[in-house]
Amino acid sequence: MNLGRNPESKWSHCFSPHPRRKMMKKKIKENKETSIKKTFSQSSSIQDVNSSIIDNFPDPILIVVRNEEKKVILKSFNPKAQDLFEINLSDAISKELKIFWPYDYWKETKSKVRKAVKKKSSEIIDPFVLEKSQEKKILSIKFFRLDDHTAGILLLDSTDQQKSQQSILEEKIKYEEFYKNTPVMITTLDQNGTILDANAHWYVKTSYSRNQIIGKKLFDLLTFGSKQKFSTDGFNELLKTGHLSNYEVQIVKKNNELLEGIIDARALFDIHGQFLKCYITINDVTALKELSEEYESSELKYSQLFESAIEPIVIYSLDEGIIDCNSKAETLFSKSKDEIFGLTLSEFSFYGQSKKSGQDEYLDNALQNVVENQFYSFIWKVHSGKQIIECEVSAGLMEIKGKKIILLFLRDRTEQLLAERKLQLNEEKFRTIWNESDDALKLSNKSGSILLVNKKACELYGFSEQDFLNRRNAELSSDPNSYKKYFQDFIKSKKEYSEFEYPFTASNGQSKIIEEKNLLIKLPEYKDSVILSISRDITEKKMIHEELKDSELRYKKLNETKDRFLSILSHDLRAPTASIIGMVNALIEQPTADHKELSYYLNLVHSSAKHQLNLITNLLDWSNIESGKEKFSPTQRNLRFAVREAINSVGGLAHQKEIKIISGVDDVVVLIDGHLFERLLINLLSNSIKFSHEKSKIEVTSQLKPNGLIELCVTDYGIGIPKEIQSKLFDFREKISRRGTKGERGTGLGLSLCREIVQFHGGELKIESPIKASGKKKKADKSSGGTKIFFTLKIAVPKVFISDSLVNKQIEKILKGELRNYKIQIGNVSKELKSIEREYYSLIILDNRNNGSTDELKKIKKWHQTLQNIWIVDDSISASNDSDIKYLLQKEFAKELGNELHKYFFELKQQAALVEKKPK
Structure with missing residues (x-):
């Protein structure tokens, strides 16, 4: 809106004097002038004018005379005129008006007097500014003729009128800017309280848009306190009368939140007194109200803090004594606040030897130090009732409303001294407990x-x-x-x-x-x-805990083993036993059976007994492994030799079905448990024979793998293993038993046992069935099935462990030169026992000087029952003082060691040659 900028706007008359008012003021001035002229005209001459007439005239007036020298001389004045000038006008009588007249207006004034006297005209100077005591007065001066030489000067005060006109114009401009830009919320209402307009701050504060505000009743957007209850009509009446001022209200925002505010109303009327519109200002006092509440809260907190302080606090003035104190100070001084206020601190002081004329010089000096240094601490003995309390005082100087006061915090050192003693005792107790x-x-x-x-x-x-x-x-x-x-x-x-x-x-x-x-x-x-x-x-505690944990797992596993073992005993062993008993009973019942019938029954008994023996053997092997009774005792063996021994063990079974077993394994030394490896290979070969057709073949091959491993594969070309049962073959809880190609029965434990043995050796066992096609099938392969079983073994690394007490840098250099193909580990036997337990060494050399060598030897032999290459030597290889002799001894030791190791591995290589002959 562009309110008030157009002088012809509807409400411009509200800020400017009405023409009728100007006419009335002009008439008043003319009446005053006429009155003066009439008064003077009634006198025969100017000399006859009574001074009382001038004195009682309601407006300031001066009587001046224009003499022959054309100077304007002051003739007389009234008291009202005296009030306008700094000088005493009585001293200026008969003197030229110029001496006290404002310099800027003198020429014009002199001219106006001349014209008034000579031309008999009324002259005006408006405005005329007059200063007195640095206060400016704006006057309108009227010059009029009294006679041929005399003129009257009427001084009318127009200061208020000028200011009013100027302020109205300024207010008009400022109000427009204020309305638009002020941070106060302003609205314009009609006589019904309907919003005609609102400034931008209304929209910002309430979140309403202009369309949502205009046309609404302001009353509907406000809520009032409980003490300000009135209706819409009552509210509108307050707007019209202008009595709505400093009311506390709450503005309902668009989101229904409330805004705290103070409302003021300013009604505007036309010249006939008719209501035009009303301006409403609302100051947002939400923050102020919160600040007021916070201030009240702070006052309360200060009071609570002052009273709840754990130490006595005194507010003191050197002139007025004690001004205030808290309840702790009352307790210290053994007096109430009413008794304490106004007293000096000296009246509570224990004077002792320092007492002099009722004053405590020590305390006075201390307080003086506070005044000079702003802050000071001192010890003060207080007379509290019948006892003397030594206090530590911390005092600070403050200035409040120009008055210096001292704030004293008093702490009873009696408890501190007692606490220090207790602390000392506690410190001694702590040290005792700490050290013991x-x-x-x-x-x-x-x-x-x-x-x-x-x-x-x-x-x-x-x-x-x-x-x-x-x-x-x-x-x-x-x-x-x-x-x-x-x-x-x-x-x-x-x-x-x-x-x-x-x-x-x-x-x-x-x-x-x-x-x-x-x-x-x-x-x-x-x-x-x-x-x-x-x-x-907690090393020992941890070991016991781990042992208990292992024992718990072992016993749990043993329990499961026992349950399965009993299940097999009660089911699988009962069938062959019952079969044997049945066939024996048949023979008993037919004592006259011929040789052919007798041979038939005996073959059945033999088959059942053999099946039962295989089952018992597998059960015992599996039980020993699961219970931990079967110790893994690795040894270095030639792979061809170990495989050939197993093939020879199943040669009879293969011969019955005219099956050829072909071995094609590498000539390497592996690290295996001889007994377990033989059981593993016999089980795998027996399964292959059972599920192979007559006159077929079985192959045992090997392939070198990374990380020092070799993979063995047992391949048959029999009926294969169905996919649906392959995952169950290694689960001991599953009973998977199938008949062979000639009706041979199985135990269902073979592959479970094989997997356990392979895992004992640190490898994995897997099955491939049916075999993936690779070229033309040979005649011996009568099936499209076939099975390959893979498992891995560790290749034996030629390793030597030598006690570090036997080896120096020279010997180590010689050994590494002589034994380039061997891995040599030099270390402390006690520290490396765990390593020896986990690893297998071709040779271990101990020092007989070590007192614990016997115990260490027992532990090593316990872990590696098959290990035979353990040397115990003395220190003669490094005992000689002659460097040449010592070198020869060391060289000879290394050479002898190398010969022994070469001999050992040569024997392993030759193992295979002993069994290369075909089985009978």
């Missing part, structure tokens, strides 16, 4: 640096106390990165308690498992919180 604790204790800061340790920690970790102080917690762990991450996570979590386990390797090489409990605590001697670590060696 059975647990390793450490104190460290949040960065992990160790600050303090006890004796037990030094024993556990094998460091001196000084060594600890140069370390961090993470450095104690064999896995410092894991410990560092745990420690940082613990600090970041801000938890007060945490547990962690980590490995630790002592200086003697012994490995330990440390259980550490960490607590975040606060100690007086440390500024920041510290971490108390309680550590214990």
Whole structure:
């Protein structure tokens, strides 16, 4: 809107004087002038004018005379005129008007007087600005003739009129800008309270659009407090009368939220007093109200803080004494506040030897130091009832409304001294517990640096106390990165308690498992919180726990084995046994049976007994493996030799079906358990014979694989294994038994047992059936099925372990030169026992100087029952002082060692030649 810019707008008259008003003011001025002239005309001459007439005239007036020298002389004045000028006008009588007249208007004034006297005309200077005491007055001056030489000067004050006109114009312009841009919410209403217009701030604050606001009743958008209840008509009446001022309201926003505000109304009327429109301003006081509530809350908090302080607080003035204090101060002084206020601190002071004329000089000096230094602390003995209390006083100077006051905080040192004594006793107790604790204790800061340790920690970790102080917690762990991450996570979590386990390797090489409990605590001697670590060696506990866990799993497995074993005994063994009993009973009942019938029954008995024997053998082997009674005893054997021995064992079965077994395995040394490997291969070959046709063949082949492995494959060209049962063949709980090509019965345990044996050797067993086609089928292959069973074995690596006590750098160099084809490991026997347990060495050489060599030898023999190449030697190879002799001894030792190893592996290579003959 462009309100008020057009002087012809509807409401321009509301800001400008009406023409009728101007005419009335003009008439008033003319009446005053006429009155003066009439008064003077009634006198015979100017000299006859009574001074009382001038004095009682309601407006300022001066009587001046124009003399022969054409100077304007002051003749007389009234009191109203005196009020306008700085000088005393009485002193200016008969003097030229120029001496006190404003310089800027003098020439014009002199001219106006002349014209008024000579030309008998009324002259005006408007505006005429007059200053008095730095206050400006705007006057309208009227000059009129009294006689041929005399003129009257009438000074009419038009200051208010000028200001009013100027302010109205300024207000008009400012109001337009204010209406549009002010951050206050402004609306224009008609006499019914309907919104005609609203400024931009209305839309911003309420989220309404212009179309949603215009035409609505303002009353419908407001809510009033409980004390301001009125109807719509009452509200509109307040708008018209202008009595709606400083009302607290709430504006309902578009989203139904409420906005706190203060409403004011300004009604506009025409010259006839008719209501035109009303301007409503609403100030958003939401933030102010929140601030007021916050201030009241702060006042309450201050009061509560002052009264609930744990220490006595006194507000003191050197001139007025105690101004205020809290309840703790009342208790300290043993007086109520009413009794305390106005008293000096000296009246509560224990004077002792310092008492002088009722004043406490020490206290006065202390308070003076507060005034000079702004802040001061001192010790003050207070007389509290019948006791003397020593207080530590912290005093600070404040200035409130120009008045200096002292704020004193008093702390009873009696409790502090007692607490210090208790702290000292607690410190002694802590030190005793710290040093005598059975647990390793450490104190460290949040960065992990160790600050303090006890004796037990030094024993556990094998460091001196000084060594600890140069370390961090993470450095104690064999896995410092894991410990560092745990420690940082613990600090970041801000938890007060945490547990962690980590490995630790002592200086003697012994490995330990440390259980550490960490607590975040606060100690007086440390500024920041510290971490108390309680550590214990739980290596033995862990081992027992692991053994119990293993035992639990083993017993659970044994229990399952027992259940399956009993199931097989009750079912699978009963059938062949019942069959044997039945056939024996048939023979008993027919004592006169001929030889042919007798032979028939005996063959049936033999078949049932053989099946039962195979079942029992597999059951016993499987049971021993599952229960752990079957120990894995690896040895280095020639693969061809081991395979040929197994083929020879099943030669009879193959001969019955005229099946040819062909061996094509590599001539390598493998690491196997001889007994288990033989059971494995016999089971696989027996299965192949059972499911192969007569006059077919079975192949045993091998293929070298990466990572030191060799893969063996047993291939037959029989009936194959259906896909649907292949996944169940290795599940001991499943009973999968099929008849062979000539009706041979199976136990259903063979492949389960084979898989267990292969896993014992660290390999995997898998089946391929039917066989994938590869070229023309040979005559012996009568089936489109066939089966391949693959499994892997470790190739034996020629490895030698030598005790490091027997080897120096010279011997190591000679050994590596002589035994280039062998892997040599040099180490401490005690530390490497676990490695020896896991690995198989072709030769182990121990030092007889080691007191524990006998125990170590027993452990090695227990793990590797088939290992025979263990040497125990003395230190003669490095005992001589003569370097040449020593070198020869070392060279001879290496050569002898190499010969022994070459001989050992040569014998393994020759094993295959012993069984190359075909089986009978």
